[in-house]
Amino acid sequence: MTMKENLVKVLIIGSGPAGYTAGIYAGRANLSPLIYEGDQPGGQLTQTTEIENFPGYPQGVDGNEMMSHLREQALRFGASIKSRKIVKVDFSKRPFVCEDERGEKVEAETVIISTGASAKYLGLADEEKYRGLGVSACATCDGFFYRKKRVAVVGGGDTACEEALYLSSLAEKVYMIVRKDYLRASDVMKRRVMEKENIEVLFNCNTEGLYGEDGVEGVHIVRHLGTDKEERFDLAVEGFFLAIGHRPNTEIFRGQIDIDAEGYIVVAAPTTKTNVEGVFAAGDCADPIYRQAVSAAGTGCRAAIDAERFLLAKEEL
Ligand code: NDP
Numbered sequence: 001m002t003m004k005e006n007l008v009k010v011l012i013i014g015s016g017p018a019g020y021t022a023g024i025y026a027g028r029a030n031l032s033p034l035i036y037e038g039d040q041p042g043g044q045l046t047q048t049t050e051i052e053n054f055p056g057y058p059q060g061v062d063g064n065e066m067m068s069h070l071r072e073q074a075l076r077f078g079a080s081i082k083s084r085k086i087v088k089v090d091f092s093k094r095p096f097v098c099e100d101e102r103g104e105k106v107e108a109e110t111v112i113i114s115t116g117a118s119a120k121y122l123g124l125a126d127e128e129k130y131r132g133l134g135v136s137a138c139a140t141c142d143g144f145f146y147r148k149k150r151v152a153v154v155g156g157g158d159t160a161c162e163e164a165l166y167l168s169s170l171a172e173k174v175y176m177i178v179r180k181d182y183l184r185a186s187d188v189m190k191r192r193v194m195e196k197e198n199i200e201v202l203f204n205c206n207t208e209g210l211y212g213e214d215g216v217e218g219v220h221i222v223r224h225l226g227t228d229k230e231e232r233f234d235l236a237v238e239g240f241f242l243a244i245g246h247r248p249n250t251e252i253f254r255g256q257i258d259i260d261a262e263g264y265i266v267v268a269a270p271t272t273k274t275n276v277e278g279v280f281a282a283g284d285c286a287d288p289i290y291r292q293a294v295s296a297a298g299t300g301c302r303a304a305i306d307a308e309r310f311l312l313a314k315e316e317l
Contacts, residue, residue, distance in 0.1 A: 007095055008034045010307050011108035012079075013086045014249075016043025017293045018114035018283025020070035021300030022307075026112075027077030029308045034108075035074065036100065038085045042067030043116045044284075045293055047138045054293050070297075091256040091276045110278045110307040113253065113265060114300060117246040117284040117291070122154065126210035130240070134216025137242040139163035146171045151239035152219055154207060156180060160243035161189035167241070168196045175235060176201045177221065207240075208232070216240050248285045257281075264288045272303040280306050 010026045012019050015037040026033035045051060045063040052060040075081065088099040095107040119137035121127050127135050136142040139153070143166055151171045153164045156178035168174045176183075176193070181203045183190045193199050202221070209220040211234070218236045223229070248263045258266040258275040265274060265281040272280040282303040283296035 014114035018296040018300035023074030023079035025304030115249040155243035
């Protein structure tokens with residue numbers, strides 16, 4: 001394939017609601033966008049079950065179903081989709097050069113970054129050891145396996161409370177492992193958690209490790225770490241759920257575009273422009289505040305329009 005054949009007007013990196021919506025809009029603008037779906041086609045929503053807050057679905061919709069609808073809609077308007085991951089980019093000059101995991105290069109007049117965010121882990125070796133064997137970062141995906149069992153949720157924010165509440169309807173007992181002496185979550189979520197009889201909040205507690213023969217059988221916990229009240233104990237649970245926030249998937253763009261201290265891509269709001277002309281960012285990778293499917297879809301739309309206007313201004317359309 002010659003370089004010319006490998007040149008696209010709009011390259012979209014990532015396939016959550018932001019990426020597919022950018023694909024729909026860029027497709028309808030006749031820009032023949034190319035979407036690299038990455039490791040998790042459909043993004044975070046494919047890890048949830050029911051989505052009840054996306055407008056247009058009064059009865060709620062299954063996350064996978066909604067993402068396959070968005071994908072289909074992007075294809076209908078002429079987007080091409082590759083089930084590959086971009087691992088390296090060079091934004092130093094246009095056309096931009098992006099490389100996938102097989103070393104294949106694609107050149108692009110404009111790039112829309114919509115790589116989303118991923119759940120954070122504590123960084124313990126045991127999380128790797130027991131991944132899929134009791135360790136999870138998605139209660140709605142895996143909670144079903146813990147019916148009538150004992151589970152722990154790490155974190156004290158709204159996500160942790162939501163996960164604990166969800167699990168409390170399935171599991172026999174839910175422990176929340178919270179490192180501070182308070183829950184950071186909103187008042188309404190705190191109240192719901194406190195009112196649930198089978199949720200117990202363990203304040204001032206940190207996880208040191210996990211144990212178990214073929215899967216998680218419990219957690220090694222330390223309470224009041226680093227104080228004279230420090231104590232260690234084991235908590236018997238079969239499920240260990242992380243709910244300590246998310247990290248934007250922006251590693252490969254480091255050094256190429258402006259990224260803030262937490263890893264979010266900096267955009268010139270209300271546009272989706274990054275500091276590199278012709279590179280735009282949409283969805284959770286550039287959104288430390290809202291992180292909703294519908295807001296991601298909204299910025300995907302904006303990014304496609306921004307890319308189209310950029311190309312028009314350069315008279316490349
Ligand atoms: P947050 O950043 O709000 O909370 C993260 C929690 O994890 C905190 O309790 C934090 O502890 C804890 N934590 C972080 N790192 C560690 C660690 N290494 N070890 C132990 N504990 C750790 O993230 P969320 O995902 O909960 O929420 C993100 C945003 O989304 C928030 O704005 C939230 O309000 C919103 N949201 C709203 C929902 C709703 O309204 N229904 C549902 C879900 C999210 P500490 O407090 O000590 O820092």
